[in-house]
Amino acid sequence: MNPQASALNEVLEAQNPAVYSLLSKRGKAIFFPKKGLVMQGKDASGKRINASIGMATEDDGSPLRLAAIESLVNMPPEKVFPYAPSYGLLPLRQKWQSIIRSKNPSLGDTELTMPVVTNALTHGLSMAGYMFLDEGDTVILPDYYWGNYNLVFKNAYLADFDTYPMYKEGGFNLEGLKEKLMAPGTKKVVLLNFPNNPTGYTPTDAEMKGIRDVILEAAEAGKNIAVLIDDAYFGLVFEEGVATESIFASLADLHQNVLAVKVDGATKEDYVWGFRVGFITFSWKGMTAEAGQTLVDKVAGAVRGNISNDSILSQNLLLTAYDNPGxxxxxxxxxxxxxxxxxxxxxxxxxxxxxxxxxxxxxxxxxxxxxxxxxxxxxxxxxxxxxxxxxxxxxxxxxxxxxxxxxxxxxxxxxxxxxxxxxxxxxx
Ligand SMILES: Cc1ncc(COP(=O)(O)O)c(C=O)c1O
Structure with a gap:
């Protein structure tokens, strides 16, 4: 095990052994290299002679670029051409965290990690699989689910699915979820996706509370639970009485054995399917900034080893749009x-x-x-x-x-x- 990974593991295990135990083998081994190329490049930035980064510059130091591309985008070259950090652009991450809070007011000032940018939600889900699923681990989810979960979790991480009927008597099947959670085994990975693909269903306010209660009951019974929350269609609720906040808001501060993992992004919320900007955010009851940061560093390391970093152009387009008065x-x-x-x-x-x-x-x-x-x-x-x-x-x-x-x-x-x-x- 790399000592940088061990250092993260020690902090997390000391502060929350339950959350630590949810990490997969890959999740335990991963870290963001503090001494590698990226950090050496950071050290060199601002130096008169900087021969550190794998990018190319014009003689004036701006990004070397082709006019045929530059002429298409009405943003300064620094926002278009360079690499982004593997964690994502910090101002965008900060903005997205404040958007999460404003769209989910019941979060109040619950400690959340700074969202890490992913190549939209599919990649965020895959990074969650990387962090929390070993071969043979089971994901609990309703029988109606987005088909691509098969490739994301089963093919890539060799996980198994344990499904329950999504509906009971015309509403969300709380008993089905509870039965799976309470079945033998301490580690539980639950996947929730509301509004759901394919059904277009979001639980009512009362059902959301029921889901929260069922998860709390399982945690109190000694289960360690990672809840992967796919919020792809967040915000598109069309009926009264249906929950307008993400289930993440109910789980973020629920119990120290419950790790809430919010996977969300601009794809469907901001109608930018091809931009490929998503986020992954963590919380658990009593999470300190230091312990949360271990998961942030780990997932950013996983991003680094997987796609290196996400499009700076897409990130800057969104960041600029969020500040547009219209x-x-x-x-x-x-x-x-x-x-x-x-x-x-x-x-x-x-x-x-x-x-x-x-x-x-x-x-x-x-x-x-x-x-x-x-x-x-x-x-x-x-x-x-x-x-x-x-x-x-x-x-x-x-x-x-x-x-x-x-x-x-x-x-x-x-x-x-x-x-x-x-x-x-x-x-x-
Ligand atoms: C439930 C669900 N999650 C995730 C995604 C993937 O979103 P993205 O395009 O951001 O990867 C989709 C896309 O269809 C979806 O339906």
Whole structure:
């Protein structure tokens, strides 16, 4: 074990053995090299003669650059061309932490780590896997989940999934989660994703409290729990009574055996899918800045060894946008557009009772998606029919059809559902 990793481990283990025990072998071994190339480059910055960094400069010291690229971006070259730190740009990390607090006011002044920048959420989830999953470890999650978790956690880290039915009596299945948490074994890794992909479901305020209580009960029973919180669609809640704060806010200060890992980012929240800017943030009850920093250094080391660092251009575009006076209103306008599509989906389903001969919507209230469950046949046959005869594309998931109404102009919404209905009828 590298002595720099051991030094981080000693701090964490002394301050919170439960959280330390959640680290994977890789998570224990990783560290951010304090004496390596990056640090030597830092030492050299500002020196008259600096021959330390693997970048190239013009004779005036600015980034060496091609006009064909520079002319496309209306930002100073220093914000476009150089490497970013592996941790991410500090002002962006600080901004994002303050955004997390303002969007989740119940966090109050709970100690959070400074978010580390990842190559958007997929990479943030992968870094969480790196830190907390060994071969054969189990991830507890609902049966409806984003398909890419298979590649992220099973293929990459050889983890297993233990799923529970997401719904019970039309709401979130708290008992299902509890049963998995209370099953034998001390280390528990739980994955929560609200608004959920594919279902578009976010628990109600009462259900969120229930999730918190179930996790607390398990922690009090001696379980050590890492809760990986995929907040990809955070902020897009369209119904009253549905939780508008992340479950992270309820877990960050819950129990010293509960490590809350928030994976979030600009991808869906700020409609910048190709920018690839995400964040990973940690908290547990009683976390000190020093102990939190051990996880920050470890995850930044994992980023360094994996993608080196994330696009400085994307990070600076976002940082600049967050300070634009029009940002908040613009964002409200886009929320209103997404909500209008959601409302139209609800209205369409409600005004077509004939649909229920072939399918019903499963609970949804948020995010980009909703699903209908077929009463007969399988969704792949319907999908093929829709492609062949109705000029219509949907996603088929077993007996579910996932509809991304986020990308449907209002004029197509009723037609889409009518097409699904007709395709089902054709196949009957
Ligand atoms: C639930 C969920 N998590 C994470 C992601 C990945 O987001 P990103 O594009 O930021 O990697 C997606 C994208 O579809 C998603 O649906």
């Amino acid at each position: 940002y908040a209103d613009d964002k409200k306008g886009k929320y209103a557009l997404m909500k209008s599509r959601y409302d139209l989906v609800k209205k369409t389903i409600a005004s077509h009772p004939e649909y229920s001969e072939y399918f019903d919507a499963i609970p949804y209230n948020s995010g980009y998606f909703m699903c209908v469950e077929l009463k007969k046949g399988n969704a792949e046959d319907v999908r093929q029919k829709l492609l062949a005869d109705y000029d219509t594309g949907i996603i088929a998931l077993g007996s579910l059809i996932r509809v991304a109404y986020s990308s449907l102009p209002a004029a197509y919404i009723e037609e889409l559902f009518n097409n699904i209905y007709s395709a089902c009828k054709d196949l009957d």
